[in-house]
Amino acid sequence: MSGADFHVAESARALGFDVSTDATTGVLTLTAGGHQVVIGAGTTQVPVDQRIVAISRPARVVSGALFAPPDFLEKVLFPLVGATGAYDAARKTWVLAEGTAAITLDVTVVHVEPTTQIVIRQSAAARFVPTVTETGFQIAWPGQKIVSPFPERRYDDPLITAIRFSGGAASIEFREKGSTARAYPLTSPDRVVIEVGRPAPSRPPIAVPAPPPESPKPTLTIVVDPGHGGTETGAVGRGGLQEKDVTLSIAKRLAATLPKLVPCRVILTRDTDTAIPLDDRTAVANRERADLFLSIHANSSRASGARGSETYYLSLEASDKLSQEIASRENQPSVTPGAEPPGAATPEKNPDLDFVLWDLAQSAHLKESSELAESIQQELNTLSGTGNRGIKQAPFRVLVGATMPAVLIETAFISNPEEEKKLGTPAFEQSVADSIAKAVESFFEKRRSGGPAKTPSPPATTSPTPAKTP
């Protein structure tokens, strides 16, 4: 036996073990592929699964970290994951034979209409290759030893029937032929996310070229959301004007004005003075497969100088490393372009998945949302004559789950006595509605004329909504 003591946690992680530390005793539990090793300071007896392995000298704590003698590596850790390595005395490092360390996999399956999401967690980053097979979808980790969680498991899921691990790959079996799937990697923790969608509505494969539909003018769906309502008043002005009343009045006017400028149907999330949960508002838009979501608000601030309109779209800055994850996801080719983005999801029990589903929903539309915000802000600046306010980003809950371009419009400051007075007049409310409608019209106009570049996110090509961007 040769070599100096090594840092247990770091080395175990490099070998693909999950490491958990008991906060009081400092004892480490290492798990990989169903194996469990428990090691603490001061003992040579190491419990490995159901047996005890003796190591040459006790592990020790140095600067808060546990160090173990090299035979712990050779006798215990290497065999469990099928790795081999040698100590390089000159460099004072352990060198592992390349590709010998296995990664451990763990699978979670969640169905949120209309998508089944399969998350394969990896104990370390690894390159994977997705392939469409005759009966489903396969993820392979070429040249990589894997420790699979099970050989086969059957699922009572609307879209998949089973997942099998064999030959260094995971095979997902579809319930229906022609289902779509795409895979992308996420980090922290490292994982592969596979989204399985229903087959596209079947059309006769050999058809006489059909004549174009009679009325080719597409109809759009726009959801207008009057902020707050019921017991939830929103901001209240010094004169007593309540945000919930202003938003409802402007939203109703907008609903009447929009169809005159844009061929669309408008759905209001509320048309009475009632309280509606934030997630339900977005869910209405997702269920109706809306093309736009416009949330109408009136602002307030403790800053006395605050006045004018603001248009917000979602900021991912606040939600962790998500933006980076999206970026890495967008650099990965998706195998089939047909998969839909997660739809009107009901929050699931698994917070990790919930987080991914909801946040990915709006992130796919951020670019369009910013263009829409830009268009609206321009019109509102013209209306107020200020022109110095730009669009802003914030982590607003009502925007997070929207699967379409979505903005939150702060029409004016109810906290500013002058603007409060204006907000209470039908004339001003109508001119705000007119400005927003005009902005929506020019947003679609720009899209139709090929305008700004399409968002680089995976497209929702199977969406039956005919009026998606051209």
Next chain:
Amino acid sequence: MTRRAAAILLAALVVAVGAIALLTRPEGLGTGRRRIRAFLRVTPSPVPVTPVAAGTPAVTAPETVRVTVYFLGTEDGLLHPEQRDIPKPSGPGTYLKALFEELSRGPTQAGHAAVLPAKMQLRNAFLMPDGIAVVDLAMDSSLSFGADEELSIVAAVVDTVLQNVADTNRVRILVNGEPAETLGGHVDLTQPLVYLRGEVAQ
């Protein structure tokens, strides 16, 4: 070389560093001892020099730390920092509470306004081992906010905590002891929040 091999090499390097530490450290140092997590990002502020009159006992000034607290610019509606010295806190919980107290106390500089409404109190605050600070707010049901107002409250709490508390990367806000969706219908509190850069004056 694959990414995987690189990761292993990195860990191997850590092993080497650990081995050196083991060889050079005196036996038993830190063995089995839990280390108290450092929570002060700020450096202790210098003890003010007070002239001592002859014949009177020298008064030892209590140890203080300098903290940065965010308030609202009355004109631009953005957050602006103010620095002040507070007594050195005894632990992370008391430190978080002291920071909140400074936010509640309000600004001292002209052109700054308080961010927190008077009816908003702190129920509890503590640090989690994974770098998340938990701030539990007591909120009166009569409170209601506009979007900018809510955004500046959340940003002032989050940014003040992250600015001053070492090794803390996110802030989870609870309302009346429970996870909450928002304070008043706007800012998403279901996830721990990171530094809200967009709300701070540059």
